[in-house]
Amino acid sequence: IKSEQGRAAQWLRDANDRAGRVYYNLQVARWVYATNITKFNGERQHNASIMSAEFDREAAENATSFAWENFTDSDLRRQFRKISDVGSAALLRKDKAKYERLISLVTKMETTYSEGQVCDKKGTCLDLEPGLTRLMATSRNYSELLDAWKGWRDATGRKIRDDYKEFVSLSNEAAVENGYRDTGDYWRSWYDTADFRDQLEQLYEEMKPLYLNLHAYVKNKLKAKYGESLFPPSGHIPAHLLGNMWAQSWNNIFDIVEPFAGKPSVDVTPKMKELNYTPRRMFNISDEFFTSLGLEAMPQEFWDHSMLEKPTDGRKVVCHASAWDFYNKKDFRIKQCTDITMDDLITVHHEMGHVEYYLQYKEQPVVYRRGANPGFHEAVGDVLALSVSTPTHLKEIGLLDNVTNDNESVINYLMSIALDKIAFIPFGYLMDQWRWGVFNGSIKFEEYNKEWWKLRCKYQGVSPPIHRNESDFDPGAKYHIPANTPYIRYFVSYVLQFQFHEALCNTANQTGPLHMCDIYRSTEAGAKLGNMLKLGSSKPWPEALEKVTGTRNMSANAILLYFKPLIDWLKVQNQGQTITWSEECPIEYYTT
Ligand SMILES: CC(=O)N[C@@H](CC(=O)O)C(=O)NC[C@H](CC1(C(=O)N[C@@H](Cc2ccc(O)cc2)C(=O)O)CCCC1)C(=O)O
Numbered sequence: 001i002k003s004e005q006g007r008a009a010q011w012l013r014d015a016n017d018r019a020g021r022v023y024y025n026l027q028v029a030r031w032v033y034a035t036n037i038t039k040f041n042g043e044r045q046h047n048a049s050i051m052s053a054e055f056d057r058e059a060a061e062n063a064t065s066f067a068w069e070n071f072t073d074s075d076l077r078r079q080f081r082k083i084s085d086v087g088s089a090a091l092l093r094k095d096k097a098k099y100e101r102l103i104s105l106v107t108k109m110e111t112t113y114s115e116g117q118v119c120d121k122k123g124t125c126l127d128l129e130p131g132l133t134r135l136m137a138t139s140r141n142y143s144e145l146l147d148a149w150k151g152w153r154d155a156t157g158r159k160i161r162d163d164y165k166e167f168v169s170l171s172n173e174a175a176v177e178n179g180y181r182d183t184g185d186y187w188r189s190w191y192d193t194a195d196f197r198d199q200l201e202q203l204y205e206e207m208k209p210l211y212l213n214l215h216a217y218v219k220n221k222l223k224a225k226y227g228e229s230l231f232p233p234s235g236h237i238p239a240h241l242l243g244n245m246w247a248q249s250w251n252n253i254f255d256i257v258e259p260f261a262g263k264p265s266v267d268v269t270p271k272m273k274e275l276n277y278t279p280r281r282m283f284n285i286s287d288e289f290f291t292s293l294g295l296e297a298m299p300q301e302f303w304d305h306s307m308l309e310k311p312t313d314g315r316k317v318v319c320h321a322s323a324w325d326f327y328n329k330k331d332f333r334i335k336q337c338t339d340i341t342m343d344d345l346i347t348v349h350h351e352m353g354h355v356e357y358y359l360q361y362k363e364q365p366v367v368y369r370r371g372a373n374p375g376f377h378e379a380v381g382d383v384l385a386l387s388v389s390t391p392t393h394l395k396e397i398g399l400l401d402n403v404t405n406d407n408e409s410v411i412n413y414l415m416s417i418a419l420d421k422i423a424f425i426p427f428g429y430l431m432d433q434w435r436w437g438v439f440n441g442s443i444k445f446e447e448y449n450k451e452w453w454k455l456r457c458k459y460q461g462v463s464p465p466i467h468r469n470e471s472d473f474d475p476g477a478k479y480h481i482p483a484n485t486p487y488i489r490y491f492v493s494y495v496l497q498f499q500f501h502e503a504l505c506n507t508a509n510q511t512g513p514l515h516m517c518d519i520y521r522s523t524e525a526g527a528k529l530g531n532m533l534k535l536g537s538s539k540p541w542p543e544a545l546e547k548v549t550g551t552r553n554m555s556a557n558a559i560l561l562y563f564k565p566l567i568d569w570l571k572v573q574n575q576g577q578t579i580t581w582s583e584e585c586p587i588e589y590y591t592t
C-alpha cells in the first residue's frame with residue numbers, strides 16, 4: 001500500500017498542476033466576459049466552462065484507479081475525496097447537452113440581471129449600480145421608491161422565472177448524478193456538519209430577540225416619517241422603505257432612525273466626497289490595513305489588472321462586485337463598480353478579504369485553495385471592516401473630525417453597525433431556506449413567489465408594498481439567484497466574523513468594549529489570522545476556527561456581546577410596544 005500511496009501522491013501533484021492551468025484559463029474567460037459582455041465573450045466563457053468541467057470529470061475518473069479510501073495518509077484521502085466530488089460536472093458523464101444547457105441558463109439569467117434597467121416616464125433609465133442603488137439609499141419619496149422597487153423586479157425576476165424552473169431540474173439532475181439528494185444537499189455538504197440546519201436554526205433563534213427589537217424601533221421611526229396609514233396592520237414594514245433594494249441592510253436610513261441627533265455623524269460618505277476620494281484611494285486604505293497586520297499586500301498584477309470602477313467606454317459589465325483567484329499564484333483581481341460611499345468602502349474591504357485569503361493559501365494544492373468552509377471566505381474582509389468602522393479608526397484615517405464616546409454616541413454608533421449586521425441576519429438566513437425548499441421539491445414552481453414572500457414576511461417582517469402574484473418572481477431580482485451563488489455562507493459569516501473579531505481583539509490586547517476594538521497594526525492578531533487563512537480547506541473547518549478562537553463551534557455570543565449596550569437601550573425604547581408581527585403576510589399583499 002506504501003508504494004501505491006507514493007504513486008498516488010505523484011499523481012495528485014500532477015493533477016493539481018494541471019488543474020491550476022485549466023482553472024486559470026477558465027477564470028480568464030470568465031473575467032473577460034464579466035468585464036465586457038458580448039456574444040463572442042459569452043461563447044468563449046461557455047467553452048472554457050465545458051473544458052474545465054471535462055477536466056474535473058476526467059480527474060475524478062482517474063482518481064478511481066487508486067484505492068484511496070484505504071490509504072493511511074489522511075491528507076491523501078482528503079485530497080482524493082475532494083477531487084472525486086465534481087459538482088454539476090457530473091451531468092457531463094450522463095448527458096453533455098444537458099450540462100451545456102445548465103450552464104448556458106445560468107449565464108443567460110445572470111446577463112439578464114446585469115443588463116436590468118428601470119426607465120421613468122421621461123425615458124431616463126437607471127442601472128442597478130449606481131443609479132437604483134443610490135435612489136433606494138437616498139430617496140425619501142414613498143412612490144418614487146415604489147416605482148424603482150417594482151421596476152427592478154419587472155426588469156429582472158419576471159424575465160427569468162421560466163429559465164429558473166428549468167435550471168432547478170437540471171441542477172438537481174446533476175446533483176443526483178454526483179451522489180446527492182438534490183442541489184441543496186450538495187451545497188450543505190461543503191460544511192461537512194451533520195446537524196448543520198439545526199445549528200443554523202439555533203443561531204437564528206439566539207439572534208432573533210435583537211432583530212425583533214431593532215425592527216420595532218425602526219418601524220416606529222419609519223411610521224413617523226412616512227405616516228402610519230402606509231403600514232399594514234399586520235406589523236410588517238413595506239419592503240421598499242429600508243434604504244436597500246432587498247431590505248437586507250438598513251444603514252442608508254440611519255438619518256431617519258438616528259437615536260441621538262446632534263452627535264458627530266458616523267456616516268463618512270459626505271466626508272469622502274468632500275476629500276475627493278477616488279476608488280483607488282479606497283483600495284489603498286484597505287490594502288494598508290492588511291499590511292499593517294503583517295498580512296500580504298496586493299501584488300502588482302492586482303493593481304494592473306483589476307477593474308476598480310464602472311467603465312465609461314460603453315462596455316457592458318457585470319457590476320456586482322467580485323474577487324478573483326486565477327490559480328497561478330500570481331494573478332488576483334477585484335472587479336467592482338466602486339461608488340464613493342461608506343457602503344462601498346466596506347465592500348472594498350470585503351472583496352480584499354477574499355484576495356487576502358487567496359494570497360495566504362496560494363501554496364496549497366489547488367484542491368485546497370478554498371475557504372475552510374464558504375462562510376470563512378465571506379468573513380475575512382468583514383472582520384477588518386469592523387475595526388475600520390470604529391469612530392477612532394475613521395478619525396485616524398481622516399474621515400472623522402472628532403470622536404465623542406459618551407453613551408449617546410456609543411448608541412448612535414452601535415445603531416449604525418446594527419442597521420447593517422443585525423438587519424441582515426433574517427435575510428441571510430431565508431435566502432437559502434427558500435432555495436433549499438425549491439431544490440428538495442417542498443416549494444413548487446406554482447408557488448415560488450408565494451413561498452418567497454411567506455419567508456420574507458415570517459423572518460424579516462417586511463411585506464410587499466404592492467400586490468404580488470405568480471407571474472412575478474421576486475427571488476430572481478436578487479443577484480445570487482440568477483447567478484446561482486449560494487447564500488447561507490453570508491449568514492455563517494455574520495456569526496463567525498464576530499467570533500474572529502473578539503478573538504483577534506484579545507490577541508491585540510484591546511481591553512475596551514468589543515464594539516470599540518480596532519486591531520489596526522496588531523501583527524500578533526495578523527499572524528493568528530494569517531496562520532488560519534494559510535490552511536485553506538486542508539483541514540476540517542472546526543480545526544481552523546479553533547486556531548483563531550479556541551472553540552470548535554459557531555456561537556452567537558460574540559455578536560450579542562458586541563451589541564449588548566444597544567440591546568439594553570432598545571428594550572427600554574420598545575417598552576410596552578408589540579415587537580412582533582403576524583407570521584402571515586398582510587392578507588391583500590398590498591397597502592390600500
Ligand atoms: C469569482 C467569485 O465569484 N468570487 C467570489 C468570492 C469567492 O468566493 O472567492 C465573489 O467575489 N463573490 C461576489 C460577492 C459580492 C458581494 C455580495 O454578493 N454580498 C452579498 C452579502 C453581503 C452584503 C454586504 C456585505 O458587507 C457582505 C456580504 C450581497 O450583496 O447580498 C457584493 C458586495 C459584498 C460582497 C462576494 O464578494 O461575496
Ligand SMILES: [Zn+2]
Nearest residue numbers: 350354377378
Ligand atoms: Zn464575499
